[in-house]
Amino acid sequence: MAGNIRATQARQRANFVIFLGPAILLLFLFYVAPVIVNIFIAFTDMGSDLKWTEISTENFERMARKDRILTHTVIPVTFFFVLGTLAVFNVTFGLILALVTTSVQARSGAFFRAIWLLPRMSPSVVYALLWAWVITPTDYGLLNQVANGLFGLPLTDLMGNNPVFLIILVNGFIGASLGMIILTSAIRSIPEHLFHAARVDGAGGWSIVRHITLPAIRWPLSFITVYQTLSLLVSFEYIWLVTDGGPFYDTTVYALYVYKRAFFDGQYGYGAAMALVLVIVGIVVALMLWRFLDMQRLMQEPRIEVN
């Protein structure tokens, strides 16, 4: 008996190594190790020649006191960008898309979802190029053709006048589809009988959404909020391609600013310090949302089912 138990324990240890080992190794190599290296670099004055002369908290002082672009432009822009994209597109509009495409005929629902997936499926450079054509400030731009040609509105220059609004649009048109897909499958998994029962009980469309659908998809909705917050905080790909952070620094979000300082200006030490702050902010935000949205319960067991 004792031998058996020992053999089982050995097997469990072996399984642990076989199944979790590779993932742990990769996680260590590509996440934990770079973070540790990053922490070190953050306290140096390393430049693009990878040499450093002193270890100090100079980089952090610079961030807090001397870098007016960071504190007066980049951080507010990041705040409005993340909040705006999240509130308007990635959560709200994703939810609306999911609600609408599940309540119309199955075929047209799938068609509209496919349309909203297109931006996500197209290469980011192509997508950015399309936006460049849309917002061209002359009367050749698609936006101006419609606004000016069709409705007689004056020519607009979205990039020049409303750059933050523009980057919210660009990211939101892509971001909405993730929420749409996850919430669609969540809505689909609500037993049909609940909707039938609610209709017989006298509920109209809006009451059904409010009293049946929304409570049932509360957990996926939390997940989307947390996940998208974190991914928007670190994303800059589309902004870089469409506006390159401009005009001036008006659309330079935090992650893009880090990238530019580190790799364009060769200030590795300063970039690492700012990146470290982003990592800390990300962890803090994740933990806060985890706490407030009760993500722990979401992870433990499926929450979109009944009973």
Place this chain on the structure above:
Amino acid sequence: MARVELNNVRKAWGETVAVDDLTLTIEHGELVSILGPSGCGKSTILLMLAGIYAPTEGELRFDGQVVNEVEAKDRNVGIVFQSYALYPHMSVRQNIMFPMRFKQVPANEASRLVEEAADLVRVGDLLERRPSQLSGGQQQRVALARALVKEPQLLLLDEPLSNLDATLRMTMRSEIKSLQAKLGITTILVTHDQLEATTMADRIVCMKAGRIEQVGTPDDLYSRPSSLFVAGFIGAPPINLLPGKAVDGKLNVNDFSLTCEGAAAGDVTVGIRPERISFAEGGIPGTIDQTEPMGRETLYVVSCPLGSIRVLEAGSKAHRRIGEAVAISFDPSDTLVYDSRTEALLGDVRARAPS
């Protein structure tokens, strides 16, 4: 309480026809059961009456008023689903209160009605629980209270007992029946369980593949099933159905000839209920193949020239052994003869064993 009429109702999804040319009237306060195998269209009828599906053709009338175009929320019907469909994030009280939200009823009046409905089905002390904290039987009662709280003119029950265990099912059967009698509410019970239908319903509508096979009292359907399908569907253990041929006043089943009383010709099927066959000296000879003690009765399978025949005999003990030689007989008035092609009952035809 409503009188419900369905006139030539048809429901199809593209090529698939769920219900076809269905005409049926349900009287005030009647408990009618729609009985049939799964996929026969019985739940579709219920969902059409509830207003979830619109009929493709035909009309639905409540008390003479056509309701085809009336939305589910305005029909004032109550429904209990097989899965109970309780709202998982609401307490029992909120579940039962839900239909009252959409009625112009003052708040204190509404909560009084909720408590009344809960007491009626004896869940009055569970009001603060969540559905997930209730047993199947309790959930079922809550679903019933939610259906009844708004005093509907029609109560629809979709397989309400099939998720309960056998003992609870029997209790709920009689509870629902007495509740229905007490409230006098027109009720339609959809089920695939013949026992549920025969024990609860005033009338049974037996359906097959979207069409009505027979409408009648439980006794009508049991003693005079009008088609082979109904004969085979109702009764446990099932009726003996013996395919044969009617020629010159004889009914030839396998190699055996029965006397045909009445006019029949061509392929026929002779039906005899197992309990209508008895062991008697001088009957058709055979041997016992199988014995199945069923409690109050014992079922024997007898191999004889007619084929394999089920015989039900009173008494809990199997007196006869496998392989024992026996003789069986039956009364011609207990035989049902069907035209094998049309599957219709030949009402005045009987089969008599030669003596």
